[in-house]
Amino acid sequence: MEISKIKGEQRPALCLIGKVFSIKLVNKNVFMEVINKIWRADGGVEIEQIKGNTFEFLFKSLKARQRILNGGPWSFDREIIVFEKPTWEGVIDGMMFNTVDIWGNMIGEVRELNLETNSYRSGHFLRVRVTVQVREPLQQSIRVDYHGSGKVTTMLLRYERLMISVLNVVV
Structure with a gap:
């Protein structure tokens, strides 16, 4: 057509x-x-x-x-x-x-989850595609109770194919 x-x-x-x-x-x-x-x-x-x-x-x-x-x-x-x-x-x-889907980690509404085992220089990671508000600053880290053990860990967030300064500008 x-x-x-x-x-x-x-x-x-x-x-x-x-x-x-x-x-x-x-x-x-x-x-x-x-x-x-x-x-x-x-x-x-x-x-x-x-x-x-x-x-x-x-x-x-x-x-x-x-x-x-x-x-x-x-x-x-x-x-x-x-x-x-x-x-x-x-x-x-x-x-x-006001929203954009990005590959991030526990920072917004989950759209897609990549369950393949991934590793990088700093260790293993999980890729999660999420929706975030474009007019709000991106989170740099999150605090989680990993495996429900009661021990809270700070995890650094990395963003693929995204310039953080781009999303942090209010238009």
Whole structure:
């Protein structure tokens, strides 16, 4: 099905609305070119500027859309891109753009858990994809009662593919 002919209920299912959290206005042509090159979405993605740093992304397949959502967080020019899933066409003004899914550790609403054994120089770790508020500072550590033993341990949090300063800027 040709993207330009997608209407009604199908369009929101293939669409994402994204906002680049930057004080300065992004160059829309450069943005569209870079995102298309980075994502290489199956069948392509049509990008249309809605207003300012807010864009509509229309994918040709649900698989491509989901791959982009799962592959985040995404950024452009060192600024985070926050996505919303539209419920129906034309309702963008009410979108808050206030959460982003990241791979973190016990700091937000859990979206996905990677149960593979992982290790790094500093020891073993668990990858958890969570939703965090973009307008609130990221936690640097958490205190947990590991295995319910009564012994509280401080765990340092590490963030993948994320510049902490990007999320800590209030726009």
